[in-house]
Amino acid sequence: MQVDVVLISYNQEQYIAQAVESILMQRVKDDVQVRVIVADDSSKDKTLEIIKSYEDKSSFPFVYLSAEKNLGIAWNYKRAFEIVEADYVAIIEGDDWWCDVYRLQKHIDYLSTHTSVCYTKNALYLYSQKYNVWSVQFDKIDMVVTLKDLVFNNQLLGNLSSCVFKGNILKSLDEKVYEFSSAMGGVCDWFIGLDILRYGVGTILPDIMSVYRIDTGENVSRKEMSKNEELVFL
Numbered sequence: 681m682q683v684d685v686v687l688i689s690y691n692q693e694q695y696i697a698q699a700v701e702s703i704l705m706q707r708v709k710d711d712v713q714v715r716v717i718v719a720d721d722s723s724k725d726k727t728l729e730i731i732k733s734y735e736d737k738s739s740f741p742f743v744y745l746s747a748e749k750n751l752g753i754a755w756n757y758k759r760a761f762e763i764v765e766a767d768y769v770a771i772i773e774g775d776d777w778w779c780d781v782y783r784l785q786k787h788i789d790y791l792s793t794h795t796s797v798c799y800t801k802n803a804l805y806l807y808s809q810k811y812n813v814w815s816v817q818f819d820k821i822d823m824v825v826t827l828k829d830l831v832f833n834n835q836l837l838g839n840l841s842s843c844v845f846k847g848n849i850l851k852s853l854d855e856k857v858y859e860f861s862s863a864m865g866g867v868c869d870w871f872i873g874l875d876i877l878r879y880g881v882g883t884i885l886p887d888i889m890s891v892y893r894i895d896t897g898e899n900v901s902r903k904e905m906s907k908n909e910e911l912v913f914l
Contacts, residue, residue, distance in 0.1 A: 682713045682766035689774030690721040700734045702778035708785045714740045719760035722750040754861035769845045775896040776841035780889035787844035798880040799845045802889040810895045825882035837873035839892040
C-alpha cells in the first residue's frame with residue numbers, strides 16, 4: 681500500500697521545519713510505503729533549503745518538483761497531483777503541521793475499509809500565532825459529508841492539511857477546478873471537494889490530528905487572473 685504526502689510550500693522558512701518534522705514522525709505499518717512530493721512554488725527565502733536538510737534524516741523518499749518560476753497555489757497543486765501514484769494522498773501546507781504520530785495510518789485504515797468514502801478529514805486545532813489563541817474544530821463523532829453538505833459549508837473539507845484522499849479520485853479532478861480556483865484568488869480546497877464528492881462521500885474523523893495556522897496568509901502563493909480574464913472565465 682502506498683501513500684504520497686504532498687508538501688505545498690512558498691516562503692515559509694519560519695514554519696516549514698515543523699511541517700516536515702511532523703511528516704517524518706509518522707508511524708505506519710510495515711506494508712505502507714510513504715513518499716514525500718515537495719511542491720515548492722519558487723520560494724524566495726530558505727524554505728526549500730530547509731526541506732532538503734531533512735532528506736538524509738528520513739526513511740521516506742523525497743521527490744522535488746522544479747521550482748524555476750512561481751505558478752500560484754492552484755497550479756502548484758495541479759502539478760503535484762499529476763505525478764501522484766499512490767493509493768492514498770495526504771496534503772500538508774508548509775505553515776501547518778500534524779500532531780499525531782499515527783495520523784497517516786488512521787486515515788488509511790478508514791479509507792481502506794470504506795469503499796464509498798472519497799476523502800477523510802480529521803478534527804484539528806485552529807491556531808492564531810498572532811494572538812496565541814487555540815480552538816478546536818470537528819472533535820465530535822464520525823461525520824459523513826455529502827456534496828450537498830459541502831455546498832453549504834466549505835469547512836467540511838476546508839484546510840487541506842487535515843485531509844487524505846483516495847489517489848485515483850484525486851487524479852481525476854476536472855481542469856476547471858484549477859482554473860476556477862485561480863480565478864477566485866488561488867484557494868483550492870472547496871472546489872476540489874465539490875468535484876471529488878461526485879464520486880461518493882467524505883468522512884470527518886473525530887481525533888485531533890493536525891494544526892492549521894489561521895493568520896499566515898501572506899505566505900500563500902497567489903497568481904490571480906486579471907479582472908477581465910476572471911470575468912471572461914466566469
